[in-house]
Amino acid sequence: MVEMVHLLQDRICEAISDIDETNYREDEWTREEGGGGRSRVFSEGKVFEKAGVNVSVVYGTLRPEAAEKMGGGHQLEGNDLDFFATGISLVLHPNNPMAPTVHANYRYFERGSGEIEGSWWFGGGADLTPSYLFEEDAIHFHKVHKEACDRHSIADYRHFKEWCDSYFHIPHRNEGRGVGGIFFDDMHGSTKLECFEFVEDCANQFLAAYLPILERRKDLPYTSNQKAWQQMRRGRYVEFNLVYDRGTKFGLTTNGRIESILMSLPLTARWEYCHEVEVGTEEERLLKVLQEPVNWLGV
Amino acid sequence: MVEMVHLLQDRICEAISDIDETNYREDEWTREEGGGGRSRVFSEGKVFEKAGVNVSVVYGTLRPEAAEKMGGGHQLEGNDLDFFATGISLVLHPNNPMAPTVHANYRYFERGSGEIEGSWWFGGGADLTPSYLFEEDAIHFHKVHKEACDRHSIADYRHFKEWCDSYFHIPHRNEGRGVGGIFFDDMHGSTKLECFEFVEDCANQFLAAYLPILERRKDLPYTSNQKAWQQMRRGRYVEFNLVYDRGTKFGLTTNGRIESILMSLPLTARWEYCHEVEVGTEEERLLKVLQEPVNWLGV
Numbered sequence: 001m002v003e004m005v006h007l008l009q010d011r012i013c014e015a016i017s018d019i020d021e022t023n024y025r026e027d028e029w030t031r032e033e034g035g036g037g038r039s040r041v042f043s044e045g046k047v048f049e050k051a052g053v054n055v056s057v058v059y060g061t062l063r064p065e066a067a068e069k070m071g072g073g074h075q076l077e078g079n080d081l082d083f084f085a086t087g088i089s090l091v092l093h094p095n096n097p098m099a100p101t102v103h104a105n106y107r108y109f110e111r112g113s114g115e116i117e118g119s120w121w122f123g124g125g126a127d128l129t130p131s132y133l134f135e136e137d138a139i140h141f142h143k144v145h146k147e148a149c150d151r152h153s154i155a156d157y158r159h160f161k162e163w164c165d166s167y168f169h170i171p172h173r174n175e176g177r178g179v180g181g182i183f184f185d186d187m188h189g190s191t192k193l194e195c196f197e198f199v200e201d202c203a204n205q206f207l208a209a210y211l212p213i214l215e216r217r218k219d220l221p222y223t224s225n226q227k228a229w230q231q232m233r234r235g236r237y238v239e240f241n242l243v244y245d246r247g248t249k250f251g252l253t254t255n256g257r258i259e260s261i262l263m264s265l266p267l268t269a270r271w272e273y274c275h276e277v278e279v280g281t282e283e284e285r286l287l288k289v290l291q292e293p294v295n296w297l298g299v
Numbered sequence: 300m301v302e303m304v305h306l307l308q309d310r311i312c313e314a315i316s317d318i319d320e321t322n323y324r325e326d327e328w329t330r331e332e333g334g335g336g337r338s339r340v341f342s343e344g345k346v347f348e349k350a351g352v353n354v355s356v357v358y359g360t361l362r363p364e365a366a367e368k369m370g371g372g373h374q375l376e377g378n379d380l381d382f383f384a385t386g387i388s389l390v391l392h393p394n395n396p397m398a399p400t401v402h403a404n405y406r407y408f409e410r411g412s413g414e415i416e417g418s419w420w421f422g423g424g425a426d427l428t429p430s431y432l433f434e435e436d437a438i439h440f441h442k443v444h445k446e447a448c449d450r451h452s453i454a455d456y457r458h459f460k461e462w463c464d465s466y467f468h469i470p471h472r473n474e475g476r477g478v479g480g481i482f483f484d485d486m487h488g489s490t491k492l493e494c495f496e497f498v499e500d501c502a503n504q505f506l507a508a509y510l511p512i513l514e515r516r517k518d519l520p521y522t523s524n525q526k527a528w529q530q531m532r533r534g535r536y537v538e539f540n541l542v543y544d545r546g547t548k549f550g551l552t553t554n555g556r557i558e559s560i561l562m563s564l565p566l567t568a569r570w571e572y573c574h575e576v577e578v579g580t581e582e583e584r585l586l587k588v589l590q591e592p593v594n595w596l597g598v
Binding site for chain 1: 349351470472530534537557558562564565567568569570571
């Protein structure tokens with residue numbers, strides 16, 4: 001898993017570099033309590049306002065409140081707070097409001113020795129957050145992930161799709177964060193290898209799922225009003241990440257590297273009081289889909 | 300208290316209207332479970348990017364998780380979840396990065412009948428959040444509030460000043476949100492009248508505390524870099540309000556009016572990855588003060 005996430009970080013960053021015609025800033029960091037990570041962030045490039053791809057390998061002893069937040073490990077004997085965690089996490093925010101923001105995260109956790117049933121698990125997923133809805137983009141993104149799921153008996157696209165819709169929900173807005181994708185956690189199927197093979201396959205589909213969408217949208221014309229709408233949608237992204245996201249909360253309570261945790265936030269965001277969309281507009285069309293999740297593949 | 304907060308809302312909104320050369324949008328709203336409020340928000344005026352002044356009078360039955368978050372009411376017999384709450388809450392975000400953001404909130408809470416000791420309490424305070432530090436502004440703001448405290452035997456400026464510094468602290472940044480002011484909660488002194496008289500006096504000092512500062516700063520020249528720094532400071536404001544603020548959390552779990560709760564958020568905010576201030580700059584001077592609270596009045 002450690003090797004896989006590092007290789008994938010290289011591959012994704014190379015692809016972004018090519019498209020963005022810029023290079024990332026890299027920070028290698030260590031965590032006082034054990035382990036560290038490698039953060040790479042692109043800023044204000046040709047295509048991306050901000051794009052962060054982070055890998056980490058951390059271990060040590062959990063504080064009980066962090067242990068509670070992390071899920072999994074239900075069948076641990078005693079109160080073992082030792083942990084090991086590794087993963088890749090990325091959020092890409094394009095400049096063009098027609099091009100969607102994308103997030104992906106694949107992770108492995110272990111509590112105690114990581115040998116007994118329930119003491120290790122995988123989690124992950126990928127989801128798409130457009131400011132303007134192009135149905136073919138949502139369908140393509142879901143299709144690539146469904147195909148990855150279909151190749152592995154432990155993965156269930158329908159279940160993971162619904163899990164994604166319910167995880168990336170903003171209750172106080174009664175909206176989803178985006179048009180979904182897949183989300184899974186506490187995955188501990190029959191063997192570690194079986195789980196790892198699914199996670200690796202899925203993670204390796206990231207570029208195939210996102211790049212065709214980006215290519216289609218990154219150079220479309222747009223107005224300043226459409227840019228302002230994108231900024232407001234980014235405000236919602238901030239609301240979800242700071243108020244609800246489990247990974248962010250986990251990071252804020254485990255003395256994680258703050259700039260890596262918050263690299264998911266967009267460069268810019270906007271909050272207009274009581275903003276309302278007009279009937280029959282593209283903005284309204286997006287909101288309807290966020291308020292009532294769509295079964296994109298009809299399965 | 301209900302009358303006081305409404306009169307004060309009128310007086311403050313009139314003052315903002317004059318300075319901003321614009322008018323507010325007013326929304327009267329009701330809460331399904333009981334009560335409601337009156338929100339007034341100025342947007343993109345001559346002086347303010349966004350300025351919200353909200354009053355509310357709400358009552359009903361608390362959900363237990365909300366009761367836990369609200370504090371106070373420690374000596375209630377049984378598990379009485381009936382409550383009554385009223386208050387004024389305002390946040391003003393000026394356009395000019397030399398002019399500080401200001402927040403004030405004065406509130407009264409009651410649990411059960413509100414008759415017995417510990418079943419009613421006042422809370423409140425006001426605090427200043429500059430992007431650029433003008434020491435005389437911080438001193439003036441603190442001085443006006445100290446004078447109000449000094450007129451009432453139940454109020455202790457030093458205590459309330461420290462409480463403000465510790466409440467408006469952003470642990471994950473190791474920074475205060477601003478240069479402080481006063482903060483108090485669970486105030487239930489000897490009589491309700493005594494508490495109310497202090498809260499009323501203090502709330503009525505808001506304009507005297509803030510307007511002279513605004514007048515000095517609102518027309519100062521500034522650069523686009525200084526504007527970008529203000530946007531980043533607004534990002535911190537968003538972080539505090541969404542992650543830590545008790546009022547925001549209370550609102551999000553009590554089915555409050557979402558636009559009124561989040562009207563405290565700035566119109567625009569910015570997150571630059573790993574932004575660092577240069578040594579010897581005004582930006583660094585501000586950060587030092589946020590990292591180590593200053594005893595502005597030397598008391």
